[in-house]
Amino acid sequence: MAKVVFTPNIQRHVALPESEVSGRTVRDVLDAVFAENPQARGYVLDDQSGLRKHMTIFVDGRMIRDRARLTDAVSQSSTVYVFQALSGG
Amino acid sequence: MSDTLLVSTRKGLFTVSRKAKRWEITAVDFLGDNVTITLSDRRDGRRYAALDHGHFGVKVHRSTANGWEEIAVPTYPPKPEGYEEHDMWGRPINWSTARIWALEPGGPDEAGVIWCGTLPGGLFRSSDGGQSWEMIRSLWDHPQRKYWMGGGADLPGIHSICIDPRNSKRVWVAVSTGGIWFTDDGGASWSVRGEGMRAEYAPPEQTHNPVAQDVHCLAQCRSAPQRMWVQHHNGIFVSSDEGKTFTEITGVEPSTFGFPVVVHPREPDTAWFVPEIKDEKRIPREGKLVVTRTRDGGKSFDVLTKGLPQSHAYDVVYRHALALDDAGERLAFGSTTGGLWVSEDQGDSWACVTHTLPPVYAVRFA
Numbered sequence: 001m002a003k004v005v006f007t008p009n010i011q012r013h014v015a016l017p018e019s020e021v022s023g024r025t026v027r028d029v030l031d032a033v034f035a036e037n038p039q040a041r042g043y044v045l046d047d048q049s050g051l052r053k054h055m056t057i058f059v060d061g062r063m064i065r066d067r068a069r070l071t072d073a074v075s076q077s078s079t080v081y082v083f084q085a086l087s088g089g
Numbered sequence: 090m091s092d093t094l095l096v097s098t099r100k101g102l103f104t105v106s107r108k109a110k111r112w113e114i115t116a117v118d119f120l121g122d123n124v125t126i127t128l129s130d131r132r133d134g135r136r137y138a139a140l141d142h143g144h145f146g147v148k149v150h151r152s153t154a155n156g157w158e159e160i161a162v163p164t165y166p167p168k169p170e171g172y173e174e175h176d177m178w179g180r181p182i183n184w185s186t187a188r189i190w191a192l193e194p195g196g197p198d199e200a201g202v203i204w205c206g207t208l209p210g211g212l213f214r215s216s217d218g219g220q221s222w223e224m225i226r227s228l229w230d231h232p233q234r235k236y237w238m239g240g241g242a243d244l245p246g247i248h249s250i251c252i253d254p255r256n257s258k259r260v261w262v263a264v265s266t267g268g269i270w271f272t273d274d275g276g277a278s279w280s281v282r283g284e285g286m287r288a289e290y291a292p293p294e295q296t297h298n299p300v301a302q303d304v305h306c307l308a309q310c311r312s313a314p315q316r317m318w319v320q321h322h323n324g325i326f327v328s329s330d331e332g333k334t335f336t337e338i339t340g341v342e343p344s345t346f347g348f349p350v351v352v353h354p355r356e357p358d359t360a361w362f363v364p365e366i367k368d369e370k371r372i373p374r375e376g377k378l379v380v381t382r383t384r385d386g387g388k389s390f391d392v393l394t395k396g397l398p399q400s401h402a403y404d405v406v407y408r409h410a411l412a413l414d415d416a417g418e419r420l421a422f423g424s425t426t427g428g429l430w431v432s433e434d435q436g437d438s439w440a441c442v443t444h445t446l447p448p449v450y451a452v453r454f455a
Contacts, residue, residue: 009144010145013142013145013148039159042146042148042162042164043142043145043146044145046146046183046185047164047165047183047184047185047186048165048167048168048183048184048185050183052144052145052146053183054143054144055144055145084144084145085144
C-alpha cells in the first residue's frame with residue numbers, strides 16, 4: 001500500500017488525512033483516494049483530470065513528470081506527496 | 090428598495106446592511122478567500138458565491154439556513170483526443186473553469202435555472218439551483234468562438250448575461266473579447282450581435298467586426314428590453330433594437346473609458362458609468378473619483394461627485410462592482426483600493442461605507 005500525504009493547506013477546504021491505498025500509478029492512487037472523497041477531486045485535478053496548474057506531486061521525493069495523465073509509477077512502499085506549487089503564489 | 094449589499098472581494102464576501110444612520114458591514118464570509126462574484130436569487134432567496142482558491146481551483150457555494158454549502162462547479166467537457174486550440178500567445182487552452190465571471194438567475198418562469206459565464210469562455214446552465222451544470226455546447230462549439238481573445242484576463246470570458254424579461258428563452262451574453270451573442274431558443278443556437286460597435290485597438294479590417302469587440306459590460310433595461318447599454322473598451326455604446334445595432338456616445342466628460350454600466354429598470358434613457366482616464370491610464374482623471382449619469386439616452390451626462398473623493402483618488406471600479414437596486418434608487422460601487430460607496434438618491438450624493446476593504450470585484454444588492 002502506498003502512503004498518500006496531502007498539503008496541510010488543502011485541509012481548510014476539504015479533509016484529506018494521510019491514507020494508505022493501493023495502485024501502480026499516481027492516477028490509480030488518486031482515484032482510490034477520490035473514490036472515498038469525491039469532493040476532493042476538483043481541489044487537486046482540473047476539468048480534464050490533469051493535475052491543477054499550481055499543484056505538484058512528488059513520489060518518493062521526485063516530482064512527477066506526467067501531469068496530464070498521471071502515469072508516473074508508484075510502488076507498494078512509495079510515499080506520494082500532493083502539495084501546492086510555489087508558482088501559485 | 091434593497092437594504093443589503095453583497096460585496097465580493099479578493100479576501101472574502103462582505104454583507105453590508107442599511108442601519109438607522111448608515112450602511113455597515115454586518116457579516117463576513119469566506120474570509121481570506123477570493124470571491125469573484127455572487128448572486129442573490131430573488132425567486133427563492135438563495136445566495137450563491139463563486140470562489141477562486143487559486144491552487145485548488147474554482148468552487149461554488151450556496152446559502153443554507155445555517156450558512157453555506159459547497160455545490161457543484163461548472164465543469165468543462167473532456168477535450169477530444171488530439172484536438173488542439175491555443176490562446177493568443179500560442180499556449181494550449183485548457184478546457185477547465187478558470188474563473189466564474191457571471192452568475193444570473195433564469196426567468197421567473199424557470200425556477201432553479203441559473204446561468205453561469207466563465208473563463209475560458211464556457212457558458213453553463215443549471216436547472217436545479219446549482220446542483221449540476223450543463224455546458225451550452227452550441228456556443229462553445231460555435232466556429233467563431235476561436236476568434237474570441239483575452240480581454241480582462243489572458244483568457245476570453247463571459248461576463249454579462251441578460252435574460253429577456255418577456256421571454257426567458259431569449260438570452261444575450263457578452264464576451265471580453267468576443268462581442269455580444271444572442272439566442273432566442275434557450276441556448277440551442279447563437280448569433281453574434283453588435284453592429285455599430287467600434288474597436289479602435291484593432292487593425293482596420295477588424296475595427297467593425299462584431300466578434301472583435303471588447304464589451305466590458307452589457308446592461309439591459311428591464312421594462313424596455315430593446316434598450317441595451319454597453320461600456321466598451323474604447324467607449325460607450327447604446328442600442329434601441331435589442332443589441333442588433335449600436336450607436337456610439339462621444340464627447341462625455343471626463344471620459345468614456347471604464348468597466349461597469351447599470352441602467353434604470355424603468356427608464357431606459359437613464360444609465361450610470363464610472364469613468365477612468367483611458368485604456369492606457371486606468372485611474373480617475375486628476376485623482377477625482379466620479380460617477381457619470383445620463384438621463385436622456387446619452388445626449389448629456391451629469392458628473393456626480395458629492396461625497397466622492399476629489400483628490401488623489403486612484404480607485405478603479407471593475408465591471409461587476411457598480412450596482413443599482415431593483416427600485417432604481419440606490420446605487421453602490423466598490424473599488425480596487427478597497428473603497429465602498431452607497432447612494433440613496435440615484436447618485437446625486439454618496440456616502441463612504443469604508444475605505445479599507447480588500448480589492449472589490451463585485452457589488453450586488455441582495
